[in-house]
Amino acid sequence: MIIGVLGPSGTYSDKAASLWIEKECNSISRDVSLKYCGDFIDTFDSIVNNEADIGIVPVENSIEGSVGVTLDLLMEHEVQIIGEVIVPIEHCLLSKGKIGDIRVILSHPQALGQCRQFIKSHFPHAEIRTTGSTSHAAKLATEFEEMAAIASRESASKYRLNVLLCNIQDCNNNHTRFIVFRKKHEADDLVWKNIDANTTEQADKTKLSLPHRTSIIVYLDRDRPGALYDLLGEFxxxxxxxxRIESRPSKRILGDYLFYIDFAGNISDTIIKDALNNILPKAGMMKVLGSYVMM
Known part of the structure; x- marks a missing residue:
């Protein structure tokens, strides 16, 4: 099995993959390897193009909220969410030099956002540079002593950097939810449409007994008072x-939105099927992203 994650080695996506492999190890009979991708777009492309079997990407953070690019890619690609992983995030300030040497701070935009107040308080005059990932920032920080990266402890060890400060995120309770997804199969939509489909998940009685989360995307193309209220009333x-419910621009016209909705329950449950089938005629589009065991 090949798992596509954001690279290079040492990212929080890398850590999420390790946690998922550990949790699922009893059900995986094949060798597992990681495919490091340049960004989230490359991660999705690796799944769609059959270069990897599953992908793992962040979808929301307890400080910065949703990862917009992930939500957009879920709409653009035919993929199925099959799991989630919650990763505690501990950002560290890493550098070859000392605190007094730092003139440039590098990291992924999400990590920079999660440490916004720290940077403002401790390094108000530092130049801030965004990178494709936290581990890429750590790799770049090895070049000059005046550069520092906001990244994980694992990155410090991998790239032989000094850990200058730990737990620099603005809130101690910092967690990121990652989704595990694969390429969508024809049978995936049959479950909630009341058509027999011998899917892997249906056959796994142990997993079916656990609490599940279902994710959908809904587009209301008829702009009328109470349209969203009617949809939510079905739940x-x-x-x-x-x-969770969140709106994202549809990218069609200004003020036009898609709604991303997560709810408790499995699409194989009768009550969930009934709700989805009643939502369908009220929506211009409904995309079921999948049901998966809730962490």
Whole structure:
């Protein structure tokens, strides 16, 4: 099995992959290897182009919120979410030099956002540069003593950098939720449409007994008062708990949005099927991203 993740080695996506492999090791009979990708677009492309079997990307952070590019790519590609991994994030300041040497701070935009107040308080005059990943920032920081990276402890060890400061994120309770996804199969949509489909998940009775989360994308192309209220009412009347709802621009015209909705339940459950089938005629488009065991 090949897993596509954001590279180079040492990213938090790398850590998420390790946690997922550890959790799923009993069900994986093949050798597992990682394919390091340049960015999230490359990660999705590796799955769609059959260069990797599954991909793991961040979807939301407890400080910075949703990862917009991941949400957009879920809409653009035919993929299926099959799992999630919650990773505790501990950002460290890494450098070859000392704190007094630092003139440039590098990291991924999400990490920089999670350490915004720290940077402002401690390095108000430092030049901030964005990189494709936290580990890429660590790799670049090996070049000059005046450069520092915001990255993980693992990156410090891998790239032989000094850990100058630890836990520099603005909030201590910093966690990122990663999704595990694969290329979509024809049978994936049959489950909630009440058509028999012998999917792997249906056959796994142990997993079916665990709490599940389902993710969908809905587009309301008829702009009318109460349209979103009517859609959400299908969940409320059935006492289905929404765990997340967020809007993203549809990229068609200004003020036009897609709604990303996560809720508790499995698409193989009768009550969930009923809700989705009642939402379908009220929506201009509904895309079911998948059901997976909730962490």
């Amino acid at each position: 409320a009347t059935r006492k289905i708990n929404l765990t």
